[in-house]
Amino acid sequence: MEESHHRIKFKNQLVQDLHLTMSYVQKFGQFAANSEYASLPADVVSGAKLRILDVIAAACAAIQLGKEQELTRLLDTAGSVSVWGANSSRSMRDAVIINTASAHACYFEDGSRYTGGHPASAVIPGMIALAQGRQVSGKALLTSIVVGYELFLRLGRAIYPSTVKRGFQSTSILAAPSCAAAAANLLGLTAQQSSDAIGIGCSHGAGLKEALKSADSQPFQVGRSAEGGILSALYAQLGVHGAPEIFEQGFLKAFSQDPQLQDLDVELGSRWSLEETYLKIHGGCRGNHAPVDATALLIEQNVFSINDIEHIEAYVDSVTYAAAIEPPQSGEDAQFSIGFSIAVRLLKGDALPARYAMTTLMEPAVRSLIERIRVMPSTELDVGYPERRPSVVKIRFRDGRSLVQQLDHAKGEPENPTSTDDIRKKYHHLAFPVFGAATEQIEQLIFSLEQHSNIDALAQLLRNSTVTKRTSI
Numbered sequence: 001m002e003e004s005h006h007r008i009k010f011k012n013q014l015v016q017d018l019h020l021t022m023s024y025v026q027k028f029g030q031f032a033a034n035s036e037y038a039s040l041p042a043d044v045v046s047g048a049k050l051r052i053l054d055v056i057a058a059a060c061a062a063i064q065l066g067k068e069q070e071l072t073r074l075l076d077t078a079g080s081v082s083v084w085g086a087n088s089s090r091s092m093r094d095a096v097i098i099n100t101a102s103a104h105a106c107y108f109e110d111g112s113r114y115t116g117g118h119p120a121s122a123v124i125p126g127m128i129a130l131a132q133g134r135q136v137s138g139k140a141l142l143t144s145i146v147v148g149y150e151l152f153l154r155l156g157r158a159i160y161p162s163t164v165k166r167g168f169q170s171t172s173i174l175a176a177p178s179c180a181a182a183a184a185n186l187l188g189l190t191a192q193q194s195s196d197a198i199g200i201g202c203s204h205g206a207g208l209k210e211a212l213k214s215a216d217s218q219p220f221q222v223g224r225s226a227e228g229g230i231l232s233a234l235y236a237q238l239g240v241h242g243a244p245e246i247f248e249q250g251f252l253k254a255f256s257q258d259p260q261l262q263d264l265d266v267e268l269g270s271r272w273s274l275e276e277t278y279l280k281i282h283g284g285c286r287g288n289h290a291p292v293d294a295t296a297l298l299i300e301q302n303v304f305s306i307n308d309i310e311h312i313e314a315y316v317d318s319v320t321y322a323a324a325i326e327p328p329q330s331g332e333d334a335q336f337s338i339g340f341s342i343a344v345r346l347l348k349g350d351a352l353p354a355r356y357a358m359t360t361l362m363e364p365a366v367r368s369l370i371e372r373i374r375v376m377p378s379t380e381l382d383v384g385y386p387e388r389r390p391s392v393v394k395i396r397f398r399d400g401r402s403l404v405q406q407l408d409h410a411k412g413e414p415e416n417p418t419s420t421d422d423i424r425k426k427y428h429h430l431a432f433p434v435f436g437a438a439t440e441q442i443e444q445l446i447f448s449l450e451q452h453s454n455i456d457a458l459a460q461l462l463r464n465s466t467v468t469k470r471t472s473i
Contacts, residue, residue, distance in 0.1 A: 023248060024265065025195050025243075025244060025246050025247055026244065027265050028151060028181060028195070028265075029181075029184070029195025029196070030194070031181075031268050032151075032181040032182075032184045032185045032197075032198065033194040034191070035143055035146070035269065036143060037142060037450070039269070040142070040146055044146055045142055047275045048142050048145050049446050051120050051145075051274070052120075052124055053423060053427050053443060053446050053447075054110055054279055054423050054426070055103050055110070055121060055124045055125070056084070056431060056442070057426050057431055058108035058121070058280075058430075059084050059085070060085060060435075061108050061352075062102045062103070062353075063086075063465070064434060065106070065354075067102065067105040067106070067216070068084075068101065071097065071098045071220065072086055072090075075090060075098055076090070077090055077093070077094050079091035079092060081094075081096075081132050082095065082132065082460060082462050083095055084098075084463065085434045085435070085462070085463075086098075087463065092129055095129045096125065096223065096227045096230060097223035097227050099128070099129060100121055100122070100125045100126060100175075100223040100227075101219035101223040102219070103120065103124070103125050104118060104219040106335075106353040107280075107285055107286070107335055110277045110278060110280065111278055112156060112277045113278065113386045113389045114157045114276065115153060115157060115170050116163075116170040116319075117170030117174050118171045119148070119149050119174075120277075121219075121222060122152060122174060122179065122226055123148035123149060123175070123182050126229065126230050127141060127144050127148065127179075127183070128459055128462070129230075130183055130186055131455050132456055135453070135454045136454055137452065137455075138448075138450050138454075139450050140186060141186070141449060142449055144185045144186035145182060146274055148182030149273065149274045149277075150181075150273055150274070151181040151198070153276065153277070154264055154268075155174055155177060155178070155264075157264075158252060158259045158263075159173070159252065159260075160386070161385075162255075162256040162257045164209055164319065165257070166255070166256070167210065169207035169211060169212065169222075171207065171222050172205055172206060172207020172208075172221045173225070173255055174205060175225035175228075175229060176203075176204040176205030176226070176229040176232065177205060177229060177251070178229065179201065179225075179230050179233075180201030180229040180230070183229065183230045183232075183233035184198070187233060187234075189233065189237055196241045197236035197237075197242070198232075199242020199244070199246045200232035200235055200236060200240065200242040201229040201232035202250060203228075203246075203250075204225060204229060205225040205228065206221060206224070206225060207222065212336065213336070215333075215335055215336075216332060278410070278413045279422075279423055281422060282341070282350075282351040283335070283352050283354070284337075284341055285324075285335055287316065287320035287324060287336070288336075288338050289341075289410035289411065290316070290389060290390060290391035290407050290408075291314045291316065291338050291342055291375075292341050292345045292351050293391075294405040295346065296345060298395060299345075304403075306369065308399070309395060309397060311372045311373070311396050312393065312395050313373075313376065314338050314339070314342060314373060314375045314376070314393050315376050315377070315391060315393075316375070316376075316381060317382045317385050317389060317390065318377045318379065318381075319385060319386075320377075321375070321377035323336055324375055326375045327370055327371075328340050328361060328370075330358055331356055331357040331358040331360070331361060334360070335356045339370045340356075340366070340370055342373055342393070347366060378392070389413075390407060390408045390409075391406070391410075392405070424443070427439075427443065428443075435462075435464060441461060442462065445458045446458065
């Protein structure tokens with residue numbers, strides 16, 4: 001008995017020693033290959049289902065506005081993979097690009113303040129497209145998504161915010177290796193093949209932060225990066241190899257001035273990051289949301305007339321301020337305008353994606369209020385970033401009164417969470433105009449994924465659409 005105990009202890013020590021000598025891509029490949037549904041905690045599985053529902057809602061916001069139409073016309077390779085809400089199918093590659101871009105087009109999907117990126121749009125549409133027609137179970141789909149999230153969030157923490165300061169868009173940079181890991185898991189690749197997939201994928205994530213100022217085309221770069229990650233996994237499946245030290249000698253150096261490696265592989269496979277992502281209830285860039293929520297608190301707690309407002313000061317951290325477009329000149333600009341977001345919340349009662357349009361921006365009342373809103377960075381609010389992403393909103397009235405509200409965490413962050421019902425309401429509001437009577441069936445399939453032997457029924461339902469007018473939502 002004692003000898004057996006010593007053999008087990010010795011074997012475990014060998015495994016630990018081997019892990020220490022592995023490169024990061026080898027560690028991630030082993031993680032992707034070994035991750036199984038049975039090892040996932042129940043709350044992580046529930047969180048993955050909720051994020052599938054949420055990202056479909058985000059895509060529906062874009063579909064109603066017709067934001068996928070140009071890509072659907074451009075990418076017309078015949079195939080059997082569903083294009084969401086389009087009553088059509090494409091090749092797997094084209095469907096990945098179109099569905100990913102749709103999911104990201106309104107910036108209404110989940111995200112992470114620790115990465116500056118959006119894992120849902122980067123991973124989920126691609127995995128649903130890859131799974132279609134392959135007899136992939138719901139359990140396998142969920143596992144692959146969780147694996148993709150883990151790579152996205154761990155790598156993102158290591159390179160953010162340095163990568164944004166260097167001009168890159170986190171979502172695009174992280175989509176390719178994350179999708180490669182998720183696809184490797186979905187395809188059942190070996191540890192070596194999975195390492196190769198991720199290694200190859202590291203070269204296929206491309207996207208610039210400046211592209212966010214062209215919001216109609218920017219989601220294309222995320223779609224191409226997701227496609228690149230999936231192709232990397234399929235390439236590795238054929239026996240093609242990736243560079244063994246691609247992270248140490250390439251990716252981390254390229255995308256960060258000072259990569260933070262202390263937690264990159266700690267408890268990999270036993271500690272899951274998915275639930276650190278936030279979920280959105282407002283449209284536009286996440287940087288707008290804490291100021292909007294602070295404004296909402298002032299509305300809820302006080303009685304005042306908008307006509308009595310002399311001016312509003314909105315303070316944010318310097319990283320958030322760097323992404324802001326003030327004043328906005330178009331509906332696309334408005335998605336990155338804190339001033340616009342505060343104005344529509346005050347005037348319209350919400351800041352849903354439909355508000356971020358040129359028609360709203362041109363309304364005299366909106367323009368007048370934006371002119372009275374000053375958005376400014378505060379070095380004091382940089383303290384603790386990104387553990388918190390705070391905002392301070394000050395409303396000054398013509399009679400000399402003033403109101404002040406500080407908020408450390410926007411609604412939807414783990415510290416200030418939305419409920420499942422909040423996301424279900426968001427989904428039904430946005431999905432019903434697209435999917436009609438199938439809306440409820442899609443939701444039921446998502447929340448019971450572990451019971452299904454393949455996901456083709458879900459994919460087929462996502463193809464169907466009842467949208468007839470795509471000018472507003």
